């Protein structure tokens with residue numbers, strides 16, 4: 001589903017690579033944790049997959065496409081296959097739960113009839129049935145993250161990228177969010193999650209990729225957060 005071939009990324013004006021000579025493959029339906037200290041390159045890794053940035057060197061394949069040769073006009077279609085979830089939720093303020101999720105389908109031109117069917121199904125899946133009409137800004141952090149996950153998943157993307165999705169949540173709420181991401185993964189969605197949350201990584205025992213100063217220093221099946 002995702003292949004990095006000798007990918008190196010320098011930001012303009014930086015003399016140290018944010019990512020250096022990354023080679024790896026992530027298969028369809030895998031669940032992968034991306035760990036490493038602040039500044040180790042996790043966000044850069046995720047942003048390359050979204051083609052928000054291009055590698056300085058090397059080649060990236062995502063969902064069967066070579067991102068190096070993909071026309072700019074095809075980038076929105078690529079991103080439609082990739083749901084994204086962030087630490088800070090990024091919901092639309094002043095909109096209800098329903099509106100936040102429906103918006104993701106409206107912008108890609110889904111017919112209203114389909115939207116009316118898919119949105120409640122997805123809200124049910126994330127455990128928010130009955131909260132459709134609540135203003136999203138009045139929800140708890142955990143509920144807001146569920147809205148964000150519903151929005152990311154409503155179009156049934158092949159890949160879900162989660163950048164510190166539990167970073168603003170307490171441990172108990174985080175466990176609920178992880179159960180949800182696990183369920184989405186079991187529906188054959190490839191999930192890549194950057195995190196600093198060691199207890200979650202240690203509990204889930206999934207593949208772990210560790211970055212250190214832009215280099216891939218560990219690729220461990222059923223891994224743990226740290227090797228120390």
Ligand SMILES: Nc1ncnc2c1ncn2[C@@H]1O[C@H](COP(=O)(O)OP(=O)(O)OP(=O)(O)O)[C@@H](O)[C@H]1O
Nearest residue numbers: 011012014018036037038039040041042043044045
């Ligand atoms: N837009 C940018 N311009 C220049 N340098 C950048 C830019 N974004 C990131 N960097 C640098 O690239 C390196 C990797 O940063 P990145 O944000 O990928 O790390 P990270 O592991 O995601 O960190 P965090 O855990 O804090 O989110 C860092 O040295 C950072 O300062």
